[in-house]
Amino acid sequence: MATTITKTETLVGKRIRRKEDPRLITGTATYVDDIQMPGMHYAAILRSPHAAARIRSIRVGPALEHPGVVAVFTGKDVEGIGPVPCGASLPGLRVPYHSVLARDRVYFVGHPVAVVVARDRYIARDAVDRIEVDYEPLPAVSDPEKALEPGAPAVHPEWPDNIAFTYHQEAGDVDKAFAEAEVVVKQRIVSQRLIPTALETRGVVADWRSGERSLTIYSSTQIPHLMRTLVAQALGLPENRLRVVAPEVGGGFGSKLNVYAEEILMGFVAMKIGKPIKWIESRRENFLCTIHGRGHVDYFEIAGKRDGTILGLKLKLIQDLGAYHQLLTPAIPTLSVLMMPGIYRFRNIRADIIGVFTNCVPTDAYRGAGRPEATHGIERMVDMLAAEIGMDPAEIRFKNFVRPEEFPYETPTGLSYDTGNYAGALEKALEVAGYRQLREEQKKARQEGRLMGIGISTYGEICAFGPSPATPAGGWESATVRVEPTGKVTVLTGASPHGQGEETTFAQIVCDELGVDMDDVVVQHGDTAVVPYGIGTFGSRATAVGGTAVYYALQALKEKIKKFGATLLESDDVSFSGGVCVCNQTGRSVSLAEIAAASYRAAKLPPGTEPGLVSTYFWEPPNFTFPFGAHIVVTEVDRETGAVEIKRYVAVDDCGKVINPMLVDGQVHGGVAQGLGQALYEQAVYDENGQLVTGELTDYAIPKATMVPRIETAHTETPTPVNPLGIKGVGEAGTIACSPAVVNSVVDALSPLGVRHIDMPLTPEKLWRLIHKGGQA
Amino acid sequence: MRISGAYTLPADPERAYTLLQDPEALAASMPGCRELVRTAEDEYEMKMNLVISSIQGLFAGKIRVADKEFPARFRLIVEGDGKIGFMKGEGVLTLSPVDGATEVRYDGEVQVGGMIAGVGQRLLDATAKYLIKRFFEKMREWACHE
Numbered sequence: 001m002a003t004t005i006t007k008t009e010t011l012v013g014k015r016i017r018r019k020e021d022p023r024l025i026t027g028t029a030t031y032v033d034d035i036q037m038p039g040m041h042y043a044a045i046l047r048s049p050h051a052a053a054r055i056r057s058i059r060v061g062p063a064l065e066h067p068g069v070v071a072v073f074t075g076k077d078v079e080g081i082g083p084v085p086c087g088a089s090l091p092g093l094r095v096p097y098h099s100v101l102a103r104d105r106v107y108f109v110g111h112p113v114a115v116v117v118a119r120d121r122y123i124a125r126d127a128v129d130r131i132e133v134d135y136e137p138l139p140a141v142s143d144p145e146k147a148l149e150p151g152a153p154a155v156h157p158e159w160p161d162n163i164a165f166t167y168h169q170e171a172g173d174v175d176k177a178f179a180e181a182e183v184v185v186k187q188r189i190v191s192q193r194l195i196p197t198a199l200e201t202r203g204v205v206a207d208w209r210s211g212e213r214s215l216t217i218y219s220s221t222q223i224p225h226l227m228r229t230l231v232a233q234a235l236g237l238p239e240n241r242l243r244v245v246a247p248e249v250g251g252g253f254g255s256k257l258n259v260y261a262e263e264i265l266m267g268f269v270a271m272k273i274g275k276p277i278k279w280i281e282s283r284r285e286n287f288l289c290t291i292h293g294r295g296h297v298d299y300f301e302i303a304g305k306r307d308g309t310i311l312g313l314k315l316k317l318i319q320d321l322g323a324y325h326q327l328l329t330p331a332i333p334t335l336s337v338l339m340m341p342g343i344y345r346f347r348n349i350r351a352d353i354i355g356v357f358t359n360c361v362p363t364d365a366y367r368g369a370g371r372p373e374a375t376h377g378i379e380r381m382v383d384m385l386a387a388e389i390g391m392d393p394a395e396i397r398f399k400n401f402v403r404p405e406e407f408p409y410e411t412p413t414g415l416s417y418d419t420g421n422y423a424g425a426l427e428k429a430l431e432v433a434g435y436r437q438l439r440e441e442q443k444k445a446r447q448e449g450r451l452m453g454i455g456i457s458t459y460g461e462i463c464a465f466g467p468s469p470a471t472p473a474g475g476w477e478s479a480t481v482r483v484e485p486t487g488k489v490t491v492l493t494g495a496s497p498h499g500q501g502e503e504t505t506f507a508q509i510v511c512d513e514l515g516v517d518m519d520d521v522v523v524q525h526g527d528t529a530v531v532p533y534g535i536g537t538f539g540s541r542a543t544a545v546g547g548t549a550v551y552y553a554l555q556a557l558k559e560k561i562k563k564f565g566a567t568l569l570e571s572d573d574v575s576f577s578g579g580v581c582v583c584n585q586t587g588r589s590v591s592l593a594e595i596a597a598a599s600y601r602a603a604k605l606p607p608g609t610e611p612g613l614v615s616t617y618f619w620e621p622p623n624f625t626f627p628f629g630a631h632i633v634v635t636e637v638d639r640e641t642g643a644v645e646i647k648r649y650v651a652v653d654d655c656g657k658v659i660n661p662m663l664v665d666g667q668v669h670g671g672v673a674q675g676l677g678q679a680l681y682e683q684a685v686y687d688e689n690g691q692l693v694t695g696e697l698t699d700y701a702i703p704k705a706t707m708v709p710r711i712e713t714a715h716t717e718t719p720t721p722v723n724p725l726g727i728k729g730v731g732e733a734g735t736i737a738c739s740p741a742v743v744n745s746v747v748d749a750l751s752p753l754g755v756r757h758i759d760m761p762l763t764p765e766k767l768w769r770l771i772h773k774g775g776q777a
Numbered sequence: 778m779r780i781s782g783a784y785t786l787p788a789d790p791e792r793a794y795t796l797l798q799d800p801e802a803l804a805a806s807m808p809g810c811r812e813l814v815r816t817a818e819d820e821y822e823m824k825m826n827l828v829i830s831s832i833q834g835l836f837a838g839k840i841r842v843a844d845k846e847f848p849a850r851f852r853l854i855v856e857g858d859g860k861i862g863f864m865k866g867e868g869v870l871t872l873s874p875v876d877g878a879t880e881v882r883y884d885g886e887v888q889v890g891g892m893i894a895g896v897g898q899r900l901l902d903a904t905a906k907y908l909i910k911r912f913f914e915k916m917r918e919w920a921c922h923e
Contacts, residue, residue: 049862049891109890129860284895687898689888695895 006578006589007515011508012725015662016518018504029248032203032220033280040205041070043269043279044124045262046114046131047288048106051140051359051690052153055104055113055133062130063116068123071273072131073265074114075103081268084261084324085230087472088331093165096156096357098324100234100261100268106135107155107323108359109691110288112261117269117277140359140690144320145297147356155323155357164321164355165330169337171412172348177312181303185384190759191296191373193320193684194677195694196366197702200250201281202290204262206270215270216243219263222252223536224496226473227259228528230327234264235271242267246526249498253674254365255290256498257538258327287695292684293366295320296333296373302381303348306389308396312348315340315377319355322362328369329362330355331472335370335462338413342378343422343460343628344400347412359690365538367674368732371461372739379457379740383747384756393456393744394430398423401458415462417626418720418728421654425716426458429630429652432714438634438648446752451637451771452647455745456630459737463655463729464625464722465539476620477541478534479549481510481557483613485600487593489516491523494534495546498526500731501663502542506550508659509725513554514561514592515579532616540729543659545621548723553617560613563606564595625720625728629653631672631741637749642768644680644746646709651737654716656728664730665713671734673708678735679742681707683761701761780868780905781884784913788920790872793879794848796920797870806915808908811835819843827861829897829904834861848872853885862891883909 023029060072084098102113114131118124139153146152147162154160178184205218215237221227224244232239249256262279270277281290299316319333337351368375386396401422402409409417430436438454445452466475478494491506507521524530534546558576565581566574573584582589595613598604602611634648651668658664681701685694694700719726739760746762747755755770786793796802800821804813809826816822819842827836838857845851855866868885889901897904 049858051890109895284892288895687894689890691890691894691898693894693898695892695898699896699899 006580008578011511011518012659014660016504016508016660018501018663019507019518020501020503031200031248031250032205032218035205035218035247035278037207037276040276040278041117041119041273042121042124043266043277044116044121044128045112045279045285046116046128046133047285048102048109048111048113050106050135050137051109051142052138052155053106053135054138055102055106056136057134058114059132060114062132063127066123066127066130068119069116069127070119071117072114073101073269075099075101078265078268080236082234082264084264085234085259085327086325086329087327088325088329089472090165090167090330090334093330094159096324100264108361110285110361115265115269117273121280142358142360142686142688142690144295144318144356144358147358148318148354155359159357162357164325164357166355167334167337167353168351169413170350172312174312174314174348174350177348178301178303181311182306183304183385183388184301185381185388186299186301187381187384187757189298189300189377189380189757191294191298191376192678192760193295193363194293194366194682195287195684195700196253196255196290196293198251198253198255201283201286202256202260202262203280204266205276205278206266207276208270208274210274214241214243215267216245217263217267218245218247220249220256221246222249222256222496222498222538224526224528225494225533226536227263230259231263231267235267243529245528246496246498252498253367254293254369254538257365257536258291284696287700288692289361291326291362291364291366292322293363294373294678295363296336298373298377300377300381302385304385304389308386308389308391308399310344310346310382310385310400312346313340313378313381315351317351317353319353320358320360320363321355322358322360324362326362326364328472329364332363332365332370336374338415339371339374339462340378341411341413342375343402343420343458344378345402346400349412360686367671367735369539371732372675372736375457375459375736376740376743379459380743380757383744387751387756394426394435397426397456397458416623417460418623418722419718420460420626420628421716421718422458422628425628425652425654426630428714428716429632429650432652432712433632433634433648433650435632451639451749453635453637453745453747453749455633455635455741455743455748457737457741457744458628458630460626460628461540461732461736462624463540463627463732464544464621465541466624467621470624474535475545476535476618477546477549478532478616478618479546479553480532480614480616481550481553483514483557483592483596485597487516487520487591487596489514489521491521491550492531493523493525493546493550494531495542496526496534496536497542498537500537500542500667501660502546505543505659505663506547509547509550510554513551513558515577516592540731544625544723544727544729545619547659547727548621548725549617549619551725552619553615556617557613557615560609560615561592561595563609564599565590567604567606568595568598621722623722625656625722627653627655627728627730627733629733629737631737633741633745635742635745635749637746637767637771639771642764642766642771644762644767648712649709650712650714651734652714652716653730653733654718655730655733656718656720657726658715658717659727664715667730668713668734669711671732672711672738673703675735675738676708676742677703679739679760679762681761778887778901778905780887780909782909783880783882785875786879786881786913786917786920788879789877790848790874790879793872793881793920796916797881798842798851802916802919806912806919808911823857829893830900832861832892832896834859836864862889862893864889864893881913
């Protein structure tokens with residue numbers, strides 16, 4: 001046997017640079033739009049300029065006559081295809097038929113009406129303008145509260161009340177809590193519509209091989225396998241004849257946790273024309289037609305005692321659904337209800353959701369998906385209660401936190417929080433921020449007439465989606481680990497990461513278990529022809545669920561490695577660690593590469609063992625995980641301009657065990673940037689006729705690098721028992737924690753003027769008006 | 778969007794009223810107007826090139842005059858669409874004599890849709906004001922020269 005070196009260094013917990021970054025930062029990654037195929041054709045989509053209209057007629061002739069145009073398809077060509085699927089179900093849910101192209105009506109601006117197929121994309125785009133559609137405009141409604149008023153235009157004529165569903169959840173004795181309350185605070189809180197704005201817009205390439213009767217769809221998606229199942233159904237194609245590939249995906253944030261009309265449509269077109277077809281969404285289309293996030297109007301009432309004890313919380317939640325249900329649309333506000341008690345001990349809750357149709361693009365999951373809205377609500381209400389009774393916002397939180405000894409903690413909404421030390425996280429944040437000192441500075445600032453604010457937000461979140469019974473399509477994840485004959489390791493994950501860095505973190509897990517180097521591991525994902533069925537990346541699940549599947553696949557693989565090692569070493573007493581199998585009696589050893597070679601050569605198979613070193617594991621999590629943390633934001637508002645300056649941003653996040661602190665920091669930074677976007681800048685605005693007036697990036701402000709402050713990150717580490725790695729997930733933490741911390745801070749800054757609440761985004765204009773009208777909005 | 782304002786034309790109300798409904802004068806005065814034809818009593822068809830923000834395109838539309846009260850007021854109903862979207866508007870023009878000239882007050886509502894709404898709405902107010910100003914300046918020249 002050759003000399004072997006045992007590897008002792010472990011990688012989990014270390015700041016390892018991302019394996020994916022070289023290709024991303026050198027522009028050598030392959031996105032959907034980079035895919036070229038011989039004979040490829042291009043599609044452009046004609047979209048409705050009206051929020052509501054009847055289609056009297058469509059004349060496609062002038063487009064068809066345009067040189068280079070191959071085909072034009074309208075609603076009547078796609079009868080029998082679709083519908084665009086809704087995967088969520090609720091009792092009594094009204095589900096409008098969501099055809100892939102409009103039939104006799106359009107329901108929102110951007111609704112696809114026809115698709116033009118041409119030899120190049122410019123011809124396709126030009127020909128779109130030659131289609132003549134005779135619309136009869138109808139009254140539209142874009143505001144969910146107005147949609148509920150009697151006599152409002154009906155989005156879907158069959159449901160004149162515009163109500164898609166109502167949902168009620170109640171626990172404890174809410175009426176008693178409010179009757180016994182010494183203080184009740186009520187507030188209407190809006191979580192405005194947001195546009196997810198992934199750096200890469202959506203795009204689809206479809207390739208039909210008629211000889212093999214097989215279709216391949218390349219799509220910028222978070223969920224290739226679910227898409228395969230759903231698109232195959234929509235096209236009436238056997239699922240094993242469809243392959244879905246998610247190549248490099250330039251951000252999703254939930255907006256690509258979906259199946260859209262275009263994926264079905266491009267599959268249909270490819271099969272019709274017998275040529276590969278490409279459609280790339282423009283930024284304007286992305287704003288009009290890809291799901292939006294949030295869209296809540298929440299009426300909160302909190303009951304408490306003068307000593308700061310919270311007794312109960314009521315919520316009436318009006319969810320702007322848009323015109324249709326996309327994949328998870330109606331389920332998102334139910335997550336808000338699950339999360340509504342936050343991390344506090346009170347037991348009395350009552351929530352009523354009204355899901356409302358509007359003539360707008362559907363809302364759906366956007367980073368945090370229901371939990372940011374809930375956290376914003378409870379964290380604002382706790383602050384308002386504190387202000388009402390003259391208590392410090394940190395103190396009221398300490399008083400009401402679920403305590404470390406109470407875990408697992410059953411929430412009144414039916415969740416079982418795994419582990420937590422909420423007070424610990426807040427203490428750490430107060431310490432990093434220098435809270436007492438900050439309050440002194442604030443006193444001084446106020447004496448000088450400066451508007452300085454300190455805002456706290458403590459949050460919990462539901463991550464690692466999730467146990468299958470609690471999810472619409474299964475909450476497990478798959479992993480295959482394969483040691484190739486040369487000892488190199490290939491990992492296949494059903495989670496379909498798209499920027500989160502699992503090619504790195506999963507490799508770290510593999511390195512520690514198998515004793516190989518980072519360069520020896522390749523993580524593959526996103527291709528249904530390569531990877532066993534998986535669920536995808538969303539809900540902060542990829543590492544906590546997908547990584548755990550990798551871990552379990554590795555444990556089975558290690559047993560097999562030991563069997564082959566034992567055979568090679570001719571001993572029953574062997575151990576495997578650091579990439580080396582050692583005979584405990586003789587000290588002789590074989591390397592993993594030698595074992596791998598022997599396993600495929602298969603000249604000497606251990607009894608009852610298959611050749612090769614391959615292990616697949618489907619892991620079903622027993623519960624969600626519940627990360628938590630505390631963010632503190634110091635702001636100063638300029639009296640003259642109303643502009644908010646973030647002076648300090650302290651983020652303490654506890655996501656359980658950390659595999660790679662650098663990636664965790666990256667997730668927190670990105671999450672905070674998007675939270676700041678909601679708090680200060682972003683708002684999708686529809687006018688009263690259902691026209692999206694924030695139709696491009698000049699009108700829709702997302703934070704730029706210079707607008708994001710330095711973020712002081714710190715962590716506490718409370719492992720979860722839900723998975724053997726102890727990891728909880730961190731993808732959405734920053735977004736969830738950030739917006740209430742910023743708003744609490746700015747409200748604190750303006751509180752001397754009598755301000756008690758401000759709805760997002762906190763634009764300079766809004767704040768200037770508050771300052772100059774003495775606190776009256 | 779609400780549009781209102783006033784402009785003075787150097788003509789008496791009777792002449793101003795006539796000019797404001799004269800296809801030739803209108804065609805010459807409307808910025809970007811390519812074509813304006815009378816299709817019926819008090820009805821016109823118009824083609825105009827509209828430039829707003831980063832987009833421009835040809836609009837085809839109809840103009841209708843209603844509620845005529847010579848020479849004091851009339852109602853204007855405009856509807857048009859093109860590749861860059863659509864617009865609908867309705868307004869009242871009120872004419873009153875001022876020192877030998879005529880003050881024309883306009884007051885109306887305009888609704889836009891499609892790409893103009895999504896991309897140009899931010900600049901719509903300013904663009905509308907600019908177009909109206911150019912229109913009245915041309916109208917004034919027309920009134921002086923004829």
